[in-house]
Amino acid sequence: MAAPAQARGKKKPQKYQGQPLLKGRDRHLVSRFSYGVTPALASQVRAAGGARAWWERQLTPTAVPDAWADQLPTWWPSLSQSPQDMWAADKMGMMRAFGVCQDYQRYVLLRRIYSNRQVLELMTEFWENHLNIPLNGEPSYLFRRSYGETIRSNAFGRYEDILFSAITHPAMLVYLDNANSTAEHPNENLGRELLELHTVGLGNYTEDDVKESARILTGWRVDTQQGNRTPTWNASYIPGDHSLGPVRVMAFTDPNGDADGRDLTRRYVSYLAHHPMTARRIATKLVLKFVRDDASAALVARLAQVYLANDTAIVPVLRALVASPEFARAAGTKVRDATEEVVAVWRTLGAQVRRPTGPASAANTILWQTDSLGLMPFMWPRPDGAPLVNDPWCTPSRMIASFDLHHSMAGGWWPTASQGVVYRALKSWVPQKTLRLDQLVDHLCQQLLHQHATPVLVKAACTAVGYDADEAIDRRHPVRLYGISTLLTTILDSPEFFQR
Missing domain, CATH: 1.10.8 (Helicase, Ruva Protein; domain 3)
Structure with a gap:
């Protein structure tokens, strides 16, 4: 790379005339409701008749073809195994619980990168975070993929239905200990989190409400491991385990005289879901x-x-x-979290992943990229879900890890092609035989950020490769031969890329 040239006076950087960009509200809408605006996504938006028309179509997922993403579960056999088969394999030493958890995390990451149903994936993430079940190797992992697909299938429905399907799902029953809650020994964990986290919130109920909430939920069972007995992991409702007698939670009351309390649970959930x-x-x-x-x-x-x-x-x-x-008015006010950052880098660089053939395959190692940035999917350890605000993701360590990710992927250094990922050829990022350096930077900004380059970003990119903005970049120029990854990295490192 040549040494920096002498400044030749301040001149307004020249733009590159590329494909039409989504502007203003259109760009803002698509950016907030996707994991990154790419040229391909922008084409879909234009074909749909604009951002709002695209967004409305996204609200009916069956109207959006998504065959490639839908076949992803076949990449990891554990995703199709029954809880009983997973447990047996784990006990025989053939499969560790964390391996199953990681397979689900990888599957979800790739759906977010490649799915055409971007709004569905975002809303599924939103609800899985709100109704969080950590993938921490605890027995709830046996039902975790089923839980996620249940959330996905209800993501655009009524919250009452989402909530009922979540709290009665075996994954939630096991995670919050309702699986073994009985009339004689009600467990309060699910009854408490249903009030504190899933509905009305802390301070709006009493400890007596928690006890009554737990009583209402007795009877929803999963046959878990108890002592030395081999569990079946079958989920069921056992009327004999339901606590009978009048119940009161806040303004909800019921005589609770039916041994089968499933309808009581539905009425109780409806009350909570409709609470102001x-x-x-x-x-x-x-x-x-x-x-x-x-x-x-x-x-x-x-x-x-x-x-x-x-x-x-x-x-x-x-x-x-x-x-x-x-x-x-909110454009530019939200920052990508650690997981969103990894997904956005893969999307904007156009990296194509292949079916995994071993642990070192790119489809598997992508998970370690999210770990290095601070949060793998579903690894927030508490039931309250990962933070939705910016501050936890705006730290020096996060930025350093992001810079490393950008550098590694912009140059195709990790994961590598031999690991099952196909990167765009670096020369393909240059749109014509000869153009000015500032025009090349602007073109790359349109590709990666879906916006024109600011003067500050042009200056940073030119400094990174050591040439002035008006430098002519032809086929044999060092920037074209060796500097494209540096330009890509610089743009990915910009504040604009960190924004959603």
């Missing part, structure tokens, strides 16, 4: 995820009203959020 404090909680979390950290009280109140007026249906709430002036 739950409405505010869900509205607040949607604003934190998709709008900004300092959630507008007025916007939260409006979204909560829409939620209640539509019987806890989520799509009307999302429509109201997207149509709000607060959302329109």
